[in-house]
Amino acid sequence: xxxxxxxxxxxxxxxxxxxxxxxxxxxxxxxKRAKEQLDAGATYLDVNIGPAENDGEDLxxxxxxxxxxxxxxxxxxxxxxxxxxxxxxxxxxxxxxxxPIVNSADAGxxxxxxxxxxxxxxxxxxxxxxxGIAADNxxxxxxxxxxxxxxxxxxxxxxxxxxDPLFLVVKGMQDKQMxxxxxxxxxxxxxxxxxxxxxxxSNGMPKAIRPIMDSALVxxxxxxxxxxxxxxxxxxxxxxxxxxxDVFKGNTLYADSYLEL
Amino acid sequence: xxxxxxxxxxxxxxxxxxxxxxxxxxxxxxxxxxxxYAFDGEITNGPKVGVEISDMGLENEVPGVKAYxxxxxxxxxxxxxxxxxxxxxxxxxxxxxxxxxxxxxPVEELVAIAKEVADAVDLxxxxxxxxxxxxxxxxxxxxxxxxxxxxxxxxxAKEENYKAIGAAAGLAYDQKVGAESAVDINLAKQLNVVTxxxxxxxxxxxxxxGSAAVGYGYEYVVSTLDRIKxxxxxxxxxxxxxxxxxxxxxxxxxxxxxxxxxxEAPEWGSREERGISMEIQTAAASLAAGSDAVILKxxxxxxxxxxxxxxxx
Numbered sequence: 001x002x003x004x005x006x007x008x009x010x011x012x013x014x015x016x017x018x019x020x021x022x023x024x025x026x027x028x029x030x031x032k033r034a035k036e037q038l039d040a041g042a043t044y045l046d047v048n049i050g051p052a053e054n055d056g057e058d059l060x061x062x063x064x065x066x067x068x069x070x071x072x073x074x075x076x077x078x079x080x081x082x083x084x085x086x087x088x089x090x091x092x093x094x095x096x097x098x099x100p101i102v103n104s105a106d107a108g109x110x111x112x113x114x115x116x117x118x119x120x121x122x123x124x125x126x127x128x129x130x131x132g133i134a135a136d137n138x139x140x141x142x143x144x145x146x147x148x149x150x151x152x153x154x155x156x157x158x159x160x161x162x163x164d165p166l167f168l169v170v171k172g173m174q175d176k177q178m179x180x181x182x183x184x185x186x187x188x189x190x191x192x193x194x195x196x197x198x199x200x201x202s203n204g205m206p207k208a209i210r211p212i213m214d215s216a217l218v219x220x221x222x223x224x225x226x227x228x229x230x231x232x233x234x235x236x237x238x239x240x241x242x243x244x245x246d247v248f249k250g251n252t253l254y255a256d257s258y259l260e261l
Numbered sequence: 262x263x264x265x266x267x268x269x270x271x272x273x274x275x276x277x278x279x280x281x282x283x284x285x286x287x288x289x290x291x292x293x294x295x296x297x298y299a300f301d302g303e304i305t306n307g308p309k310v311g312v313e314i315s316d317m318g319l320e321n322e323v324p325g326v327k328a329y330x331x332x333x334x335x336x337x338x339x340x341x342x343x344x345x346x347x348x349x350x351x352x353x354x355x356x357x358x359x360x361x362x363x364x365x366x367p368v369e370e371l372v373a374i375a376k377e378v379a380d381a382v383d384l385x386x387x388x389x390x391x392x393x394x395x396x397x398x399x400x401x402x403x404x405x406x407x408x409x410x411x412x413x414x415x416x417x418a419k420e421e422n423y424k425a426i427g428a429a430a431g432l433a434y435d436q437k438v439g440a441e442s443a444v445d446i447n448l449a450k451q452l453n454v455v456t457x458x459x460x461x462x463x464x465x466x467x468x469x470x471g472s473a474a475v476g477y478g479y480e481y482v483v484s485t486l487d488r489i490k491x492x493x494x495x496x497x498x499x500x501x502x503x504x505x506x507x508x509x510x511x512x513x514x515x516x517x518x519x520x521x522x523x524x525e526a527p528e529w530g531s532r533e534e535r536g537i538s539m540e541i542q543t544a545a546a547s548l549a550a551g552s553d554a555v556i557l558k559x560x561x562x563x564x565x566x567x568x569x570x571x572x573x574x
Contacts, residue, residue, distance in 0.1 A: 002495075002496065003496060003497075251496065252492075252496060252498065253446060253447065253450055253488070253492045253496070253498060253501065254447050254450075255447050255448075255450035255451035255454055255500065256447075256451050257451060257454040257455065257458075260454070260458075261454065261500065
């Protein structure tokens with residue numbers, strides 16, 4: 001089994017510093033956050049430029065080149081609702097360290113992002129929802145099937161669709177947590193890859209609690225077969241948990257210094 | 262439906278490590294396929310064969326080995342003959358006389374021998390210590406210093422002495438460091454981690470992950486080699502992508518099948534043939550399981566294994 005893939009989530013336009021840096025094309029804050037995440041052990045970096053309706057194409061190209069030139073062609077997840085911006089980003093993307101990830105498609109209005117990924121030999125995050133959160137796992141798996149077929153029809157390798165069960169917030173949706181974990185097991189039983197915004201579970205919790213909840217959930221989700229997650233890699237407890245779970249799963253070979261690698 | 266062959270591709274490769282200098286230098290590693298899987302991809306460099314000689318001379322060797330070195334009396338002459346052996350890619354000098362529980366030769370004397378040997382051969386040189394961790398820490402550091410510019414591989418840095426040997430060989434004198442563990446895959450990885458943390462470049466490390474003669478717990482050696490290659494290639498584990506060297510002769514010529522004289526075990530037949538057979542079988546199995554180099558002693562073993570490699574590469 002391959003090592004768990006962490007996608008660093010900290011280059012996100014929801015952060016005022018990053019939004020400002022994108023707007024003014026200021027490399028410093030973006031490079032700083034990229035370095036922090038890579039030093040902490042992220043494999044991929046997510047680049048969320050928001051809706052970027054006006055200059056999305058230009059902005060995504062700039063961000064892709066900036067990050068790949070400074071960090072040895074680091075593999076990236078291109079995260080925006082602007083489809084043209086994703087295509088523009090891929091047009092300048094160097095895939096020597098990994099295919100680009102299209103973040104994201106769903107089984108509803110954004111299903112064409114699967115076609116986009118297929119046309120560009122990219123990975124796509126396939127969110128198992130259509131209009132709103134899936135009511136149960138029957139619905140989740142129906143969306144999964146729809147998107148899988150769409151990808152295969154367009155010539156994709158099934159391994160390039162990373163299914164996202166949609167992690168739900170505990171405060172408010174505690175009763176749905178086991179369903180999400182069961183969905184991951186179903187993806188895994190079908191031999192599919194999976195990912196998702198895992199830290200969503202701890203939204204609204206005190207800052208000191210979040211790493212504990214995230215670590216517990218990632219361990220349970222990895223047991224179920226989760227192969228990747230979009231996370232904050234600067235969360236040391238979380239990263240230590242992932243590395244330890246990778247050892248138990250046989251994804252990496254144990255050595256006494258395994259946490260330093 | 263026609264059979265559609267799908268090669269097994271890895272996005273990872275074993276690092277290449279160069280030994281020696283000039284025309285005769287050899288490159289270990291570089292492969293991104295399992296051992297001899299030529300149907301999956303190119304065999305980049307192919308495994309290499311080394312010829313072992315010892316500072317203790319030829320006295321205890323079997324007749325076939327003595328006959329090969331006939332006329333050679335100094336260590337320089339012995340080394341030269343070793344380097345001319347059919348199939349030899351490099352020479353390995355074992356300084357076993359340094360063992361405090363054996364001949365306990367002083368470090369200066371052994372360093373002088375290493376220099377004499379290095380000057381006599383143009384093939385790359387591997388220098389093996391006496392296996393005593395304290396003595397080797399001093400001895401191999403001094404050898405690394407004395408042979409500057411020769412780009413030799415020093416066997417070996419172990420858990421107990423990797424700092425001294427790694428710092429001298431890998432950092433101060435720009436030689437290659439052998440990282441030795443005894444059939445313990447986790448320790449093999451750990452030793453590479455701490456040696457690189459010391460500042461030694463990964464491209465300067467060759468692993469000796471342990472060996473045994475066939476029939477003497479050899480299955481563990483095979484499974485260790487197998488698992489290391491699998492982790493290096495399929496999991497892209499950078500801390501296991503160092504090429505592997507396996508000293509074979511020092512194991513196989515010390516077991517009873519290779520030691521018992523014909524008079525003691527007449528039903529076993531010729532002692533020398535048994536020894537050669539043990540050496541060839543162990544070497545072939547080690548190469549098939551993932552060694553990038555083996556160290557042998559008998560001219561017939563060296564020729565046979567070298568021929569096997571040529572036929573498969």
